[in-house]
Amino acid sequence: MKPELTLHQRTLTLTRFPVRKNETLQAWDAADEYLINHCHSMALEPQRPILILNDNFGALSCWFAEQGQVTTVTDSFITQQAIINNLNDNNLPAITIIDCLADLPTNPQLVLIKQPKNNRLLSWQLQQLCHLLPADCVVISAGKVKDIHSSTLKLFEKYLGETKTSLAVKKARLIFTTVDKSLAAPMPQPTTWTVPEHDLTITNYANVFSSDSLDIGGRFLLDFIPSKPQYQDIIDLGCGNGVIGIKAARLNPQANVTCVDESFMAAASCRENAQINLNNIDKFDVMVANCLDNFTNQSADLVLCNPPFHQNNTITDHIAWQMFCDAQRVLRQNGELIIIGNRQLKYHEKLNRIFTKVDTIGNNDKFVVLKATK
Ligand SMILES: C[S@@+](CC[C@H](N)C(=O)[O-])C[C@H]1O[C@@H](n2cnc3c(N)ncnc32)[C@H](O)[C@@H]1O
Numbered sequence: 281m282k283p284e285l286t287l288h289q290r291t292l293t294l295t296r297f298p299v300r301k302n303e304t305l306q307a308w309d310a311a312d313e314y315l316i317n318h319c320h321s322m323a324l325e326p327q328r329p330i331l332i333l334n335d336n337f338g339a340l341s342c343w344f345a346e347q348g349q350v351t352t353v354t355d356s357f358i359t360q361q362a363i364i365n366n367l368n369d370n371n372l373p374a375i376t377i378i379d380c381l382a383d384l385p386t387n388p389q390l391v392l393i394k395q396p397k398n399n400r401l402l403s404w405q406l407q408q409l410c411h412l413l414p415a416d417c418v419v420i421s422a423g424k425v426k427d428i429h430s431s432t433l434k435l436f437e438k439y440l441g442e443t444k445t446s447l448a449v450k451k452a453r454l455i456f457t458t459v460d461k462s463l464a465a466p467m468p469q470p471t472t473w474t475v476p477e478h479d480l481t482i483t484n485y486a487n488v489f490s491s492d493s494l495d496i497g498g499r500f501l502l503d504f505i506p507s508k509p510q511y512q513d514i515i516d517l518g519c520g521n522g523v524i525g526i527k528a529a530r531l532n533p534q535a536n537v538t539c540v541d542e543s544f545m546a547a548a549s550c551r552e553n554a555q556i557n558l559n560n561i562d563k564f565d566v567m568v569a570n571c572l573d574n575f576t577n578q579s580a581d582l583v584l585c586n587p588p589f590h591q592n593n594t595i596t597d598h599i600a601w602q603m604f605c606d607a608q609r610v611l612r613q614n615g616e617l618i619i620i621g622n623r624q625l626k627y628h629e630k631l632n633r634i635f636t637k638v639d640t641i642g643n644n645d646k647f648v649v650l651k652a653t654k
Pocket residue numbers: 358489490495497498517518519520521522523524540541542543546569570571572586587588589599
């Protein structure tokens with residue numbers, strides 16, 4: 281796989297984050313190329329902001345970095361790191377990178393949106409833009425043809441303004457929207473629901489995993505969280521809204537609990553949920569990170585994990601594998617990793633490669649809960 285994107289006599293070297301040996305996946309897609317080609321002949325004002333939403337690994341941020349005051353908005357720590365690395369590798373100037381809950385710069389001339397996987401995030405972002413954008417701002421979105429449904433276009437019409445689509449090129453399509461300020465409405469509140477059997481009230485920002493209800497995997501894992509007086513340090517890896525880490529903190533009040541996610545909205549939800557559901561948050565910490573990068577070796581007694589099986593729009597098990605390897609490194613001797621997975625994912629085989637002992641501690645028609653001991 282060649283890491284060079286060449287368009288209009290210009291070449292960028294672009295890699296994903298984290299960089300993997302023998303990477304088979306490109307750091308850009310046909311929708312990025314379509315957006316770049318479409319904007320190529322545009323006269324852009326050097327001093328007026330360009331906003332880029334949901335860039336994957338920085339193709340758009342790098343391409344436009346020298347063409348205006350670029351601000352990239354992403355909910356992903358991994359995307360942030362990829363953008364920083366790719367800007368450096370291509371000797372491009374720094375741009376502003378913010379998360380989806382930060383204030384956007386005013387009076388942008390151009391907004392480029394990569395269609396996110398999650399329609400709740402898209403709706404939230406369109407409503408945010410409707411408040412902010414001047415009527416002369418050009419708004420172009422892009423995505424895979426198979427992901428752009430009439431229901432997607434209705435969201436653009438409902439929250440931002442009149443919307444048209446382009447022809448498909450290499451299975452990608454552009455979406456053009458004319459800003460209609462009369463559609464601006466109060467921003468929606470995060471969704472909140474309860475888990476009565478565990479006495480939890482959980483609130484979720486738009487991009488949080490399973491934000492409309494408790495994930496069935498997460499629900500099953502809740503019943504297998506141990507309580508042991510010897511636990512000093514517990515990690516909820518890939519914490520989402522924090523439901524697992526919060527339950528672990530209740531069952532083990534003596535332990536420090538650290539929740540980790542690569543989504544800024546997940547981390548924000550987890551912090552709010554800890555405030556709502558725990559009497560004491562002194563021993564509860566939330567971090568935005570890629571897996572357990574920068575965690576000290578042999579520093580935890582228990583890692584709990586409901587691993588992801590996709591990155592942006594790509595289905596992959598490499599993140600789960602990195603989480604298992606990181607947990608193995610970060611656990612103390614006799615430390616435990618407890619995970620939940622779909623039966624067919626065969627996480628048992630993976631864990632057996634790196635842990636001394638792997639036991640099945642729960643199962644139902646769909647899931648297994650495994651405990652791997654170091
Ligand atoms: C299946 S969800 C589990 C969420 C929550 N623990 C639950 O049980 O409902 C997996 C979580 O892992 C997070 N994640 C994905 N890649 C990650 C990475 N590289 N580092 C840290 N977290 C990641 C996702 O944002 C998501 O919140």
